[in-house]
Amino acid sequence: MTSISSILIVGAGQAAAVAASALRDHGYSGRITVVGNEAHAPYERPPLSKSVLAAVDTPEPAIAVKAPDFFHSQQVDLRLGVEVCALDPSARQAVLSDGTRLGYDRCLLATGGTARTLPAFPASSPAVHYLRTLDDARALRARLRPGQHIAVVGGGFLGLEIASTALGLGVDVSIVETAPRVLARVVPPIFSAWMQERIAQYGAKLYTGQAIADVQLPDDAGQPAILGLADGTRIQAAAVAVAIGLAPSTLLAGSAGLRVDMSNGGIAVDAHCRSSDPYIYAAGDCTSQTRADTALPLRLESWQNANEQARIAACSMLGQDAEPAAYPWFWTDQFDCNIQMLGLPRPDLDYIVRGSLDSASDSPRFIMLGLHGGKPYQALAVNAGGDLRALRPLLERALPVEAAQFCDESMTVRAFAKAAQALAATPG
Numbered sequence: 001m002t003s004i005s006s007i008l009i010v011g012a013g014q015a016a017a018v019a020a021s022a023l024r025d026h027g028y029s030g031r032i033t034v035v036g037n038e039a040h041a042p043y044e045r046p047p048l049s050k051s052v053l054a055a056v057d058t059p060e061p062a063i064a065v066k067a068p069d070f071f072h073s074q075q076v077d078l079r080l081g082v083e084v085c086a087l088d089p090s091a092r093q094a095v096l097s098d099g100t101r102l103g104y105d106r107c108l109l110a111t112g113g114t115a116r117t118l119p120a121f122p123a124s125s126p127a128v129h130y131l132r133t134l135d136d137a138r139a140l141r142a143r144l145r146p147g148q149h150i151a152v153v154g155g156g157f158l159g160l161e162i163a164s165t166a167l168g169l170g171v172d173v174s175i176v177e178t179a180p181r182v183l184a185r186v187v188p189p190i191f192s193a194w195m196q197e198r199i200a201q202y203g204a205k206l207y208t209g210q211a212i213a214d215v216q217l218p219d220d221a222g223q224p225a226i227l228g229l230a231d232g233t234r235i236q237a238a239a240v241a242v243a244i245g246l247a248p249s250t251l252l253a254g255s256a257g258l259r260v261d262m263s264n265g266g267i268a269v270d271a272h273c274r275s276s277d278p279y280i281y282a283a284g285d286c287t288s289q290t291r292a293d294t295a296l297p298l299r300l301e302s303w304q305n306a307n308e309q310a311r312i313a314a315c316s317m318l319g320q321d322a323e324p325a326a327y328p329w330f331w332t333d334q335f336d337c338n339i340q341m342l343g344l345p346r347p348d349l350d351y352i353v354r355g356s357l358d359s360a361s362d363s364p365r366f367i368m369l370g371l372h373g374g375k376p377y378q379a380l381a382v383n384a385g386g387d388l389r390a391l392r393p394l395l396e397r398a399l400p401v402e403a404a405q406f407c408d409e410s411m412t413v414r415a416f417a418k419a420a421q422a423l424a425a426t427p428g
């Protein structure tokens with residue numbers, strides 16, 4: 001391999017910061033330049049809809065991905081408020097919005113994505129809020145006043161987190177979801193049903209299976225927005241938070257001629273995070289990676305995926321072998337529940353439940369295990385993260401499990417997992 005003395009990282013978010021750190025950890029001492037178009041040093045986005053949004057009367061929590069002196073002490077050239085406008089793969093050069101041209105031996109695209117928008121809800125309207133950045137979170141937080149009513153468009157994890165945080169601040173909330181149930185893309189119907197009961201317990205109004213037929217937006221922030229639903233319901237809201245997913249930022253990659261996956265819009269990368277250009281890699285929310293288990297391309301939007309792909313891309317850029325990516329894991333905090341998900345949703349899973357689905361409980365606690373042919377492929381844990389960790393080896397290796405034993409609460413999950421592993425290790 002030719003020697004590498006200059007690595008350019010485009011984007012200054014989660015994957016960028018983790019990749020810069022991993023490059024140094026793996027012994028790379030050459031130049032690292034990180035270019036980000038936001039004004040802030042890399043920060044964690046998960047708190048934006050949780051503790052940052054809730055910080056109305058409390059100090060905003062610290063959310064930096066790395067300690068403040070990291071970039072200086074690790075000699076990483078961090079350039080903020082600057083956009084990479086173009087890449088010239090044949091010259092291995094990038095053009096920045098300040099006119100600078102930067103050469104690179106390897107380039108990592110860690111460009112994340114932007115909130116997907118709806119034409120009926122232009123971001124320019126004073127009543128409309130999208131949530132992707134720290135600045136977005138601060139703007140939405142300023143609209144969360146006790147006794148006011150907000151509408152949340154989108155019943156995915158992000159929309160529900162916004163609703164939960166707003167309710168916690170004494171704000172009235174209506175949630176509108178066009179699908180027949182919340183979280184439809186990621187969890188089974190039995191989990192959605194439990195979540196919908198929980199949402200109702202907390203006093204939010206939930207409209208599922210509802211198209212928004214008409215929207216009236218005010219000219220100034222003092223006036224309410226009005227959402228007319230297909231069934232005639234009219235929702236009057238001081239603000240509308242729209243959370244309908246992510247549009248991966250792939251313009252740069254596309255115009256540089258890199259392969260972008262038409263099925264999901266992500267930059268196509270292999271298991272080593274290599275793009276279709278031998279000197280350009282990609283990591284995080286902007287990627288579409290073909291999975292070894294399904295041979296299908298997948299775009300994951302999760303904190304863990306950004307970290308794992310950043311670590312793998314750093315090794316690959318240095319020509320080193322990387323540990324394979326960890327089994328997919330996701331978490332969310334909402335409605336006083338810590339919800340963790342191991343594995344990915346599949347339409348062919350049958351779910352078994354351990355624990356009570358009492359949605360009115362002060363601290364609900366249960367695990368759902370999604371089985372196919374008696375083997376687990378997805379697990380959902382509510383306030384049971386420790387138990388989920390114990391189950392991880394069973395999912396990673398798709399070991400057969402006994403449904404009745406899993407549901408029997410007289411046996412701990414740890415003992416159950418050990419027994420299943422022991423059985424799998426028994427010859428014959």
Ligand SMILES: Cc1cc2nc3c(=O)[nH]c(=O)nc-3n(C[C@H](O)[C@H](O)[C@H](O)COP(=O)(O)OP(=O)(O)OC[C@H]3O[C@@H](n4cnc5c(N)ncnc54)[C@H](O)[C@@H]3O)c2cc1C
Pocket residue numbers: 010011012013014015016035036037038044045046047048049082083084085110111112113131132133158249252283284285286300301302303304306329330331332333
């Ligand atoms: C509100 C919110 C809550 C979330 N909650 C959870 C959660 O509970 N659990 C979970 O697992 N995940 C959660 N996520 C998802 C997680 O935060 C993301 O998956 C992760 O941040 C992705 O990291 P990334 O580095 O790929 O992208 P980002 O962190 O988005 O970073 C990309 C950066 O690149 C910049 N950029 C783009 N193009 C250019 C360019 N041409 N030049 C310069 N800079 C550029 C962008 O502006 C951005 O700053 C949440 C996300 C949000 C927004």
